[in-house]
Amino acid sequence: MRLQSCCNIFDTTIIATRDERAFEVFEQEMDLLDELFSVFDDPQDDSCSEEQWDKFSSFIWKVTNNMFKLKTPQQRNQFKSQFMAFERNSDRLRYIRNDKQFANEIDFIYGNLVKRASLESRSQPKQSDNEKAAEFTEECEIPVYSENWKLPGAPSYIDLCIDSQKGRYLKTNVPIKRGTIVMSEVGHTTWLTPHYYLKFCQFCLKKVGKRFVACRACTAVRYCSMDCEKSAWTRFHSFECKCLHLLKYCSFTHLAMRLIVTFGFENILKTIERGNVDITTFAVNGFPANYASFYSLFGDGSNLNYEQLVSFSVGALIVAKIAEGANFIKQDSPVYYTFAEILMKHVFQTNLNCFSSTEKGFKFHRDLQVHTYNNFGLKTGIVLTFGTSLVSHSCDFNCDWYTIGSQVFLLSNRDIKAGEELSITYYPYYKKMAFKDRQLFLKEHYLFVCRCVACEARYENVDYSFRCSKCGGPFIWHSEGDGYCVNCGYKSSDISSFLNNVHRASKAIQKAKDLLDLRKLQAAKKQLNKAFDLNKKTYISYIPQLHVTEQLCHYYSLKKEYYKAFNQCLNLAAIQRQLMHNDSLEEVAILVKALRFLSKAIDSSFLKKASLKQKGEDVYQKIVSITEKVEEQQFKAVSDSGARNLKQIDEVCRKFSMKTKMNVEF
Known part of the structure; x- marks a missing residue:
């Protein structure tokens, strides 16, 4: 069949919605593509019009999109092989129609295919892991407090107070431990984003299943x-x-x-x-x-x-x-x-x-006895509450807030003393935002001047500050006005070089991710080294190296250099501790992953096995120490990826001849 007849079929055959006859449509597209490839066997055919070539281009674009929306990995690999064969026939294409623009279109489509393949390969393991995890999880149920007649959603030990300057605020009359559900309230009135009308409940904002x-x-x-x-x-x-x-x-x-x-x-x-x-x-x-x-x-x-x-x-x-x-x-x-x-x-x-309802997929993991969540969070709507709406802002807040559908609950992120005010963040956090930017944001969006402890003391975001070009100290910058160095007092309004480095580092990390997915390890390592050097030159703290460290860990695991991967995991755990500012199950999950790499390093090493095992023992003791503290928390949570690591704790311990039963359970 010639290209002209193929193009005539496109208009009537491949038009289908994502849910309509998905498999059949894909098979038809594959058959048509095979026929298109057969055209290249006869390079003398130059009867194709401009319109037909445009249709051909559109067809290739549709297939690349449908391939990733609808099909299995085997079918995707089959298509990729055919597409690479198509790319090798580029000389024949140019012979048929000497058009550089068309060649550029083909190069662009092929580049899009490689990029989509990279993104898809990263998501496939997560999807399969999540499906397996669903077997061990159940719906998360947070109790709603109702015993405080003055405050909806508050326990009896929360007091409503009045201040002539601040207005209404809430404080606790008893000490509260970290990880305690401080308040829990179901929203009075809600609004669901129209985009999610068919995916979430119009009333409680929870995700609806197949049966609705x-x-x-x-x-x-x-x-x-x-x-x-x-x-x-x-x-x-x-x-x-x-x-x-x-x-x-x-x-x-x-x-x-x-x-x-x-x-x-x-x-x-x-x-x-x-x-x-x-x-x-x-x-x-x-x-x-x-x-x-x-x-x-x-x-x-x-x-x-x-x-x-x-x-x-x-x-x-x-x-x-x-x-x-x-x-x-x-x-x-x-x-x-x-x-x-x-x-x-x-x-x-x-x-x-009001609160923004964010779907983080909270589940209760029966085996681990912890709550799991995803790191993405879809903003699905708006929730109006009463008791929790009175909680004040602080740039050094002592509570985090979460939503499960229309339910809003507050979780203490550190120990809170009796008589201390409850606080959340309206977004600004002193460790991530400069003092002047915090003040400007709150004034513009919430119409008040923040006088929290962090702002009264003018705390700055040192962990995310740039490296001063004069003394190497923390250079604080903000969106308006001059930046300044905390150490030497040097002031400058020109931060373009810093921002350029940040952009280049981010771009290098993204390239490294794509290259690692394509198993081009040497090129990926080059990009990671570039990003690491740029961040080191730009920032004073190691925290901004988080994403570089994650990819370095992945790189060394692919290279089977497990001891280096182990060390990168330890660096990740240290960054996680600084981010959480306390013991957390996220740190435990990273340390368990580190032990897995160390176990593989021992298996592949002939020397220094005793010293490596001692390192494993030290990491294990740190895990036990953290979990003992976390066990005291009322609400224990870890990300989905962290839960996958925690499930392997017993297996890792057995490899190190440790007790498989920890002193505490998750």
Whole structure:
């Protein structure tokens, strides 16, 4: 079959969605590709038009994309072999049609194929490992606190306090150990990103499985249970169901409308008529989950730019028109414009007081008795809470916050003393952001000047500072104004050379990853050395070498230089300790991986086995010491990749003739 007839088939054969006859479509594409290759056997055929060559180019592009979306590794390898054969026939291509542009297109497509193959090969082991891990995991269930009548989601030992300067804040009246669930609250009202309507529950924001509950009146949304469907319908979805195709573009305004529907417009008007309540009354009466409490939350739109204000205003107008069409409010009503004003106020309040729901895939691992999570985190929506919304910001915070669907829980990241204020971060952290940048960020986004301990003492991000060109000390830089050296006081506004080095190092690391996947080890090592030298020249701390160290560990394992891989794992563990600022299961997981490499080094070595075994004993004792401390924590968590390493602890210990049963269990 000639190229012209092949191109005619493309238009009717390969058009298919990702889920429609996937396997059959792929097989058809492979057959067509075989026929296309047969054209090259006759280089005298020059009857192909410009349009046909364009179709041919588009076809190759479609196949490379469908290959990675739909097929098995064996089929991908088959296609790659054929494509490489196609590349070797480039001379024949140029003979048929002497067009450099076409040759460049083919080179570009082939380069895309290699890059996609590299990315796909990195993801395949993780996917298979995750499937195996699913056999040992179950849904993560965090208890919701309800015993504190003043604060939803808080235990009885958390107090609501009032300060004339700070306003409301929370503190503990008992000591809290690291790893304790300090607060846990289910969101009162939520909003789901439209992109995830068919993947997550519209009410509780948890991921829906193959079996889901559909809305009783539409096909736009899904629920994880009948309870969620009933609750959503009763509270807000019955109002918005028919106009969701418009509301899904309104984001914060959509959430603001749900608040009005949930609390009731008449109740809202009565609250407004009573006016603002003195916040000191909340210390006595508590902060219950009602509209009076929500109405008292700070809300201001002065931090929004012009585009945001226009967007929210248009959204409020759309919602007002929808409410009018649903007979929720009449345009000639005296409170019609009040309705729009309330929408805007709610937008400002939710923008400053809500949590972003992030899907980290928390699971409970039965064998390890720990919770696992992924390191990616999809931002799926917005959650409005009451008790946890009062937790203040600190650049040296003592609690981390997480979400599981619409549930928000706070986890202490260090020991907290009795009488100490609870704090989270609104993003700035003194170890990662310069003092001036922290102040600027919080002023622009949250409209306050931070006076936490870290800011009062002007703590700087020394671990991520550049290396001063004058004295080699920590050079602190920020987005606006001059950078300065902490040691010698040298000031400079020109940091272009530093930023250029950072960009070059990042690019070299990415190249090294691709080369390692293609098993081009020598070229990969060259890129890693380049990145390491650039980072060493640029930064004063070893922490920014994290990604280089990870790839060096991978490189030495591929080279079967296991002792060097062991040393790189020890470097990774040291970086992890600095990042976590305490003992963690992530460090344990890296040390277990280090022992695996050391075991292989001993097996392949004829000398110094005794000294290597002693190193293994030292690492093992460190593992035991850390796990004994972690065992005291109420909530123990480790990443999915860390859990895969932890599962091998017994096997590693047996190789070192150690006790397979540790003093403590994970």
